[in-house]
Amino acid sequence: MIVDIGIVAIKAFLVLFMVLNLAGLLGWVERKGSALIQDRIGANRASIFGFAGMGLVNTLIADPLKFLTKEDFVPPSGDRFLHTLAPCLALFPALVTFAVIPFGDVLYLGDRVINLQVANLNVGILYIFAMGSLGVYGLVIGAWASNNKFSLLGGVRGSAQMISYEVALGLSVIGILMVYGTLELQEIARGQGALLRELLPESAGFLRATVGWLPAWGIFLQPVAFLLFFTAAVAETKRIPFDLPEAESELVAGSHVEYSGGKFLMFFAGEFAEIVTAAGLMTTLFFGGWQVPYLMRDGFHFPWGASILLPHVAVVLLQVGAFTFKVLFFCWLQILLRWTVPRFRYDQVMRLGWKMLLPVALVNVMITALVVLYMQHNP
Amino acid sequence: MNGAQVGFFILAGLLIVSSLWVVFQRNVVHSAMALVAALFLVAILFLTLNAPMVGVLQILVYAGAIMVLFLFVIMFLNPIGLEQRRRLWWGFGALAGLLLAGALVPVLTNGDAPRDPVVATELFGGPEELARSLFTDFVLPFEIASILLLVAIVGAVVLAKREP
Numbered sequence: 001m002i003v004d005i006g007i008v009a010i011k012a013f014l015v016l017f018m019v020l021n022l023a024g025l026l027g028w029v030e031r032k033g034s035a036l037i038q039d040r041i042g043a044n045r046a047s048i049f050g051f052a053g054m055g056l057v058n059t060l061i062a063d064p065l066k067f068l069t070k071e072d073f074v075p076p077s078g079d080r081f082l083h084t085l086a087p088c089l090a091l092f093p094a095l096v097t098f099a100v101i102p103f104g105d106v107l108y109l110g111d112r113v114i115n116l117q118v119a120n121l122n123v124g125i126l127y128i129f130a131m132g133s134l135g136v137y138g139l140v141i142g143a144w145a146s147n148n149k150f151s152l153l154g155g156v157r158g159s160a161q162m163i164s165y166e167v168a169l170g171l172s173v174i175g176i177l178m179v180y181g182t183l184e185l186q187e188i189a190r191g192q193g194a195l196l197r198e199l200l201p202e203s204a205g206f207l208r209a210t211v212g213w214l215p216a217w218g219i220f221l222q223p224v225a226f227l228l229f230f231t232a233a234v235a236e237t238k239r240i241p242f243d244l245p246e247a248e249s250e251l252v253a254g255s256h257v258e259y260s261g262g263k264f265l266m267f268f269a270g271e272f273a274e275i276v277t278a279a280g281l282m283t284t285l286f287f288g289g290w291q292v293p294y295l296m297r298d299g300f301h302f303p304w305g306a307s308i309l310l311p312h313v314a315v316v317l318l319q320v321g322a323f324t325f326k327v328l329f330f331c332w333l334q335i336l337l338r339w340t341v342p343r344f345r346y347d348q349v350m351r352l353g354w355k356m357l358l359p360v361a362l363v364n365v366m367i368t369a370l371v372v373l374y375m376q377h378n379p
Numbered sequence: 380m381n382g383a384q385v386g387f388f389i390l391a392g393l394l395i396v397s398s399l400w401v402v403f404q405r406n407v408v409h410s411a412m413a414l415v416a417a418l419f420l421v422a423i424l425f426l427t428l429n430a431p432m433v434g435v436l437q438i439l440v441y442a443g444a445i446m447v448l449f450l451f452v453i454m455f456l457n458p459i460g461l462e463q464r465r466r467l468w469w470g471f472g473a474l475a476g477l478l479l480a481g482a483l484v485p486v487l488t489n490g491d492a493p494r495d496p497v498v499a500t501e502l503f504g505g506p507e508e509l510a511r512s513l514f515t516d517f518v519l520p521f522e523i524a525s526i527l528l529l530v531a532i533v534g535a536v537v538l539a540k541r542e543p
Contacts, residue, residue, distance in 0.1 A: 134443055
């Protein structure tokens with residue numbers, strides 16, 4: 001009993017630790033990466049005993065310290081209680097969402113079977129959407145409580161944008177749920193361990209011969225859904241090209257104009273934690289989660305017949321490593337995107353969400369449903 | 380009292396406090412946030428009753444979508460100052476409260492030993508079970524509810540798009 005609670009606590013601590021630290025590291029990646037893209041040197045000022053470490057010291061230690069020692073300013077005509085509550089509301093959903101994302105298969109430790117996932121809910125993906133839908137409160141409440149017209153405009157834009165893209169985000173995942181037939185993220189990740197030729201019917205001989213060797217990852221079965229999901233997820237994190245709530249050329253800093261010090265740091269950390277969570281979701285739904293291609297529970301089994309047997313610990317380490325690598329890749333991709341494309345105009349954001357993503361997502365759901373139905377009747 | 384009961388009373392206490400906060404708060408945004416908290420607590424109550432699906436949908440639909448639209452409208456209208464006291468509403472409120480009390484008092488005082496409401500399996504309240512009953516036994520009410528919602532949406536669009 002005590003040991004079970006301890007294991008859950010350790011898993012929860014590890015995941016929280018990893019998400020928060022990755023959020024901090026991404027701050028460095030963002031500053032240094034933007035400098036690289038814009039041909040600057042970037043953050044390199046802070047040093048500890050002469051060690052600047054590519055500015056890493058800077059972002060990991062100096063930046064948070066600087067934020068925390070700044071004056072915490074609440075607008076005199078603003079709402080003090082809600083102004084303080086908003087950053088907590090912004091950080092909370094971003095941190096708890098990762099609880100249902102599996103970071104590995106099962107670990108056998110003695111006679112214990114440890115599921116490498118903090119919480120295995122049978123409504124998994126719905127929990128993520130429920131928590132994601134709460135993310136808008138931090139923005140809206142913070143904007144309103146500041147009593148500033150720029151922040152209010154940012155808050156109104158943000159709430160409209162997030163509600164619009166939640167629809168596309170939810171519908172894009174329906175295809176994945178139909179293909180793997182479950183809401184549980186661990187089961188979705190396990191379903192992606194098969195090869196395509198095990199899923200394709202006998203009649204599709206040509207397809208089985210040509211692409212049958214590919215793993216049955218979401219990206220191969222639902223490529224359109226991935227594009228929709230990626231777009232909607234970037235819109236949900238409110239970053240360029242969808243950073244209309246804080247468009248600095250129009251709204252100063254939009255919804256967090258009136259935030260400074262530690263409260264601004266919480267908004268900042270919340271944004272990066274959202275990036276990590278979005279990357280974790282993309283990995284789990286479309287890129288096999290912790291799956292390494294051809295790696296089964298006892299080692300590699302290649303489609304051409306060769307196999308390499310590995311001990312259990314090595315397999316688990318490879319899986320967790322693969323998950324981490326994929327998550328880091330998608331975090332990097334999102335940061336690269338921010339420094340590559342310009343910002344949309346507000347009407348373009350709304351048109352993209354409602355008139356392009358939503359119909360494409362609906363058509364994708366229809367086609368997937370028909371194919372799944374056909375495959376069930378012609379195995 | 381076992382652990383589940385202690386949890387229930389803590390949740391119920393918080394729920395009553397936040398619901399009272401919704402009613403007695405004069406600032407509409409504070410009121411709306413208290414309502415979000417109340418809906419969140421109801422969702423946790425559903426979770427403790429082995430109905431995770433209903434609980435999560437409660438957050439997703441009510442706390443996550445409907446209340447955001449409420450806030451959106453409040454921010455657009457931006458009511459200056461605080462909500463005024465209205466004498467007439469107190470009359471209606473008192474009447475509704477008396478009716479509810481009339482319904483609740485017999486239930487609370489009927490003397491039967493309270494049964495443990497949670498006699499359910501693992502699968503009860505899960506997505507599979509819910510979907511199965513929605514699409515087999517209750518498919519007609521389900522479709523009627525969908526059509527009702529569709530009519531409401533079309534009606535809202537027609538009203539909003541009306542030529543001056």
